[in-house]
Amino acid sequence: MATLAQIAAEASVSEATVSRVLNGKPGVSDGARSSVLTALDVLGYERPARLRQRSAGLVGLVVPELENPIFPAFAQVIEDALARRRFTPVLCTQSPGGISEDEYVESLLDHGVAGIIFVSGKHADTRADHERYRTLLSRGLPIVFVNGYAEGLDAPFFSADDRDAMDLAVSHLVQLGHSRIGLAIGPKRFVPSARKREGFLGALMGSLGQSAKEAQSWIQEGLFSVEGGAAAARGLLDRGATAVVCGSDLMALGAVRAAREAGGAVPADVSVIGFDDSPLIQFLDPPLTTVRQPVSAMGAAAVAALADAIDGVPVPAHEYVFKPELVLRGSTGPVPVPVTVAVTG
Amino acid sequence: MATLAQIAAEASVSEATVSRVLNGKPGVSDGARSSVLTALDVLGYERPARLRQRSAGLVGLVVPELENPIFPAFAQVIEDALARRRFTPVLCTQSPGGISEDEYVESLLDHGVAGIIFVSGKHADTRADHERYRTLLSRGLPIVFVNGYAEGLDAPFFSADDRDAMDLAVSHLVQLGHSRIGLAIGPKRFVPSARKREGFLGALMGSLGQSAKEAQSWIQEGLFSVEGGAAAARGLLDRGATAVVCGSDLMALGAVRAAREAGGAVPADVSVIGFDDSPLIQFLDPPLTTVRQPVSAMGAAAVAALADAIDGVPVPAHEYVFKPELVLRGSTGPVPVPVTVAVTG
DNA sequence: AAGCATATTGCAAGGGCTTCCATTTCTTGC
C-alpha cells in the first residue's frame, strides 16, 4: 500500500493535496486531482471505493433459501431494480446449518452497505426476537421488509395480501361446487402462514357457512417444501377433502403427488391450488392453478422505498399490501361425484 | 468511532495494549484482551471484522442469472459447502443492462474477498477476453471456474461432460428407434454449447452413420430460454424431427411447447430430452427425460479446490470433467409410425 | 494597470496509531 508521501512525490504535489483528493475534499483543481489519480495508477494503488462513482453503494438482499423458486424470482426482480438505480446488490442466502441472517447482517454492516432488504426473514417469524431490526433502525440504516410483518418496527413492509389470496382460492373452489376444502399451510408462527389461515377460515365460514371449529379442522400444517405439502395434503385427503389450497406452489406440488399416490387424479378427483405463481409453474403437470403474488410490483416498490430512505427521503413506515390474482390453469375442476365417506371429527 | 485513548481509559490499560488487541498481535494476556473487548462493547464500538473469528473470509460466487433453475441450484450447493467451511458467500447475479461480471469482481476485490467462484461466466464465452482472469490470477487471488473452459488460465475448471451427455441422449433415442434427431442448443460461442454440438455430431455420425453435413443440418441454435428452445425446436420439427435434444431444461420446455403448438403430443409424436435436471423438472408435464448434471459433486469439488487454494495448497490447474447421468422420465418414447415427409437439405 | 476576490497549494502543527524497548509481573525449577 502506497503512502501519501510516495503518491505526493509521484504526482509532484504535496501530501496535503493527495489527502484531499483521496477524501474527496474540495479545494483541489482538476489538474492536481487528475495527476494524483494518475500517480495512483502508476503506483498500482487501488483507488478507494468512494473515488469510483460507479456504484451508489452496496445493498444487502437477504433471502431464506433458493430452492423455492419464488425466492430466485424475488431476487432477480429486486437485483434488476437495484442495478437500475446504480446500487450493487449483494445476495445473501441462508441455509440450514449455514450462515444465519444475523451473521449476514453483521457482515453486510462491516462492508458498509447503504441498506438492506429482507425477504421472508426473521421479521416474518412471530417467535423471533425483532430487537435486531430495532438496533439497525436506531443506527439509521435504511431497511425494508418483504412478505412478513412485525409490530413496532419503524420501516416499510411490502406484502402480498394473504387473506385475500385465500378468499380468491376458496371462492373459486366453491364456485366449482367444492365444499370439502382443505388448507395445507406452513407453521403458523410465520406471519404469511398465519394470515392465510385467517383468510381461509374466514372464507370457509363466509362462503360455506362453516363453524369456526369445523373450518379449523380443514387446516393441516406442514413444512414449506414438497414433502411438507404432501404430508399435510395426505391428512386432508384422508378427511375427505375434494380440494386442497396450499401455502406455496412447492407445497401444491406435494399435494398433487399425495393425491396421485392415494389413487386420485388432479383435477378429476382432487383440485389443487398453489400460491406464488413462480415462473416454471405453468409448465407443471398439471399446469397449476395458483394465486399469483405480484412479485415485480412488490420488488420494485421495496427498492423504490429503500432508495428513498437512502436518499434521506422519509418513507412512511407502514405496510403496503399488494393484491394477488387468481391464475386459472389446469389443477382445479368441478367437484367429483360426491363420495360418501364416514368421517369423524 | 472511538479512539485508542478512550478505549484504553475505559479498559484501564495503555493505548499500546488496545492497539495490540485490535490487531490481533501477540503479547497480551487473556484478562487484558477481554477487558479491552468489554470496553469496546461498553463504548458501542463495532469490533473490526478480523477480531471476529466467525468467518474464514468472503468468497464471491458469480452466476449469470437466476431464471434458469440450474443456477439457484448451483448457488445453493456452493453456498452450503462454503458455509460449512466457515466462509461467507457473496452471491452476485448479473442481469441484462445491470451489473456486469467485471463490476462485480471489482466490488468483490474492494471488499477483500478470499476467492471467487465463477459459474458459467465469461470464461465460458470463447469470444470474451480472458485477460481479466489472468489479472486476478497474477494478483494471487484464488479463483475456480464451473462449466466452461478457457485455454491458458492457471486455475481449476469443473465441468459436466457435455459430449458424453449428448452421447447418452442420442443413444437413448436411437434405442427407441429414432433416426430424425435434432439438437436445440445455445450459441456456439459458449463452450458448453460448442461441446454439446460436437458430442451430438459425433453421436449422430457414430450411432446413425450420418455424414458430417447431414448431422450438422440437425442442429438449430437458439437463446438459452424457453422461447429460444421453442424457436429452435420449431425449426427442427419443420425438418421432420421425431426427437429433440435440448441444451437445457428450459429450452426443453420450449421444445415441448413448440411440439404441442404444432399439434404433436410429447412423447407420442415427439420425444424431448433436456439437460441439467434442475429440481422442479420432475414435476413437469410431461416429466422431462433429461441428462443430469452432477451439481452437488461439481459444487463440492469447486469449493474444496478454492478452499485449498486459499489455504495455500496448490491446486492442479486442469479441467475436472464430471460424468452426467441419463434420467429417464416421461418425455421420451418410441419413434412414432414413420411419416414420410419430403425434406430438402 | 492596479486592486480585489477567489481558488489553489504547501507548510507545519496536531492527533491517532503502531512499535521498540525498558520495566514490571508472573511462572517455574531448584
Add this chain to the structure above:
DNA sequence: GCAAGAAATGGAAGCCCTTGCAATATGCTT
C-alpha cells in the same frame, strides 16, 4: 523462598494522515 526466564505492559518515539492557515496564483473589475 529465591532466582532466572518468559510474558505482559506502558512510556515514548516515530510514522502517517488530516487540517488550519498563510502564501501564492488566477481571474475579474474598475
